[in-house]
Amino acid sequence: MKMSTKGRYGLRAMIELASHGGETPVPLSVIARSEEISERYLEQLMTKMKKADLITSCRGSTGGYCLARDAADISVGDILRAVEGNLNPVDCSVDSEAACENSGVCVAKYVWQKVNESINQAVDGISLAELVAKIPENEEKQPGAVCACQK
Amino acid sequence: MKMSTKGRYGLRAMIELASHGGETPVPLSVIARSEEISERYLEQLMTKMKKADLITSCRGSTGGYCLARDAADISVGDILRAVEGNLNPVDCSVDSEAACENSGVCVAKYVWQKVNESINQAVDGISLAELVAKIPENEEKQPGAVCACQK
DNA sequence: AAGAAATACTACTAAATCGATAGGATATAA
DNA sequence: TTATATCCTATCGATTTAGTAGTATTTCTT
Numbered sequence: 001m002k003m004s005t006k007g008r009y010g011l012r013a014m015i016e017l018a019s020h021g022g023e024t025p026v027p028l029s030v031i032a033r034s035e036e037i038s039e040r041y042l043e044q045l046m047t048k049m050k051k052a053d054l055i056t057s058c059r060g061s062t063g064g065y066c067l068a069r070d071a072a073d074i075s076v077g078d079i080l081r082a083v084e085g086n087l088n089p090v091d092c093s094v095d096s097e098a099a100c101e102n103s104g105v106c107v108a109k110y111v112w113q114k115v116n117e118s119i120n121q122a123v124d125g126i127s128l129a130e131l132v133a134k135i136p137e138n139e140e141k142q143p144g145a146v147c148a149c150q151k
Numbered sequence: 152m153k154m155s156t157k158g159r160y161g162l163r164a165m166i167e168l169a170s171h172g173g174e175t176p177v178p179l180s181v182i183a184r185s186e187e188i189s190e191r192y193l194e195q196l197m198t199k200m201k202k203a204d205l206i207t208s209c210r211g212s213t214g215g216y217c218l219a220r221d222a223a224d225i226s227v228g229d230i231l232r233a234v235e236g237n238l239n240p241v242d243c244s245v246d247s248e249a250a251c252e253n254s255g256v257c258v259a260k261y262v263w264q265k266v267n268e269s270i271n272q273a274v275d276g277i278s279l280a281e282l283v284a285k286i287p288e289n290e291e292k293q294p295g296a297v298c299a300c301q302k
Numbered sequence: 303a304a305g306a307a308a309t310a311c312t313a314c315t316a317a318a319t320c321g322a323t324a325g326g327a328t329a330t331a332a
Numbered sequence: 333t334t335a336t337a338t339c340c341t342a343t344c345g346a347t348t349t350a351g352t353a354g355t356a357t358t359t360c361t362t
Contacts, residue, residue, distance in 0.1 A: 001155075004319095005321065008241060011262065012259055027338090038323080057338060059328075059330060059338045060331060060336070060338075063330070064338085076262050091153075108159065108282075122266050126261075157349090178307085189350080189351055210358040211357090211359025214359070
């Protein structure tokens with residue numbers, strides 16, 4: 001039951017992005033360098049977060065990524081589900097397609113549903129803004145601001 | 152963030168074992184057959200659960216496995232941690248050895264700690280006895296009883 | 303005493319997943 | 333026109349997962 005680098009990198013990248021204030025797009029290279037993440041790999045994660053409408057992007061010179069909305073309106077759950085897929089520990093507990101033939105009488109399923117609920121509750125209860133506010137020494141610039149680039 | 156077969160099989164095997172009442176040891180072959188799990192693979196999981204003092208075993212003919220204590224005193228968390236290792240989604244959040252050099256100022260760590268707590272709380276809040284009681288049609292026999300074999 | 307049935311222990315292996323890397327194509331500002 | 337970005341797709345080595353395999357040992361039954 002480990003969180004993969006997708007979730008770990010994705011969260012860190014979003015924290016980094018949010019802490020840049022949002023006035024101008026932040027290039028991938030900046031995020032990757034300061035978080036020490038492979039640029040090429042992080043790019044794939046950014047694509048997922050863009051598809052999930054958590055960030056926007058601008059191409060070309062002076063391009064980069066921006067938060068798609070206020071950091072207070074982006075939860076850690078939004079981020080993790082965007083890059084990791086759903087957070088259910090066992091698919092059959094939620095997805096009716098993945099359910100086995102014993103689904104109706106399966107007692108274990110009860111466990112997986114409880115775990116699933118508690119994980120999602122935990123991550124949905126933390127906003128990106130909250131995390132940025134925790135960064136020591138006022139490293140953050142304008143946590144709440146949304147980037148001028150709206151693409 | 153998926154639970155592996157270790158956790159899934161381990162839990163099912165324990166439910167099956169607990170539902171046998173506990174008067175006589177239950178052979179691995181019986182559990183494996185009724186849960187449709189590879190006998191050889193399940194054996195390795197049983198070894199882990201034995202090391203965690205959740206079950207006892209008797210060798211030889213008429214041998215098998217028994218719960219080491221009352222099903223009410225075995226939590227799902229006990230079982231999952233026995234077969235999966237710790238349930239922390241990210242090691243650095245708990246294990247100080249695994250902590251990175253940024254551990255002191257890491258904001259992401261706060262997230263992983265919260266998730267860790269919520270997962271463990273969820274699984275520790277469910278007992279094996281509770282699950283056996285949920286089995287429909289009185290398939291269970293004597294949930295609370297502990298096996299005569301104490302080895 | 304022999305045989306059957308069970309756990310105990312250790313090593314190996316095929317398949318899937320993870321964590322990247324690679325090579326371009328396309329867009330945009332200076 | 334050039335430098336600097338994102339976008340898209342494919343590939344690939346390493347690790348982990350899930351399961352096999354072989355053998356030893358213990359215990360009950362006959």
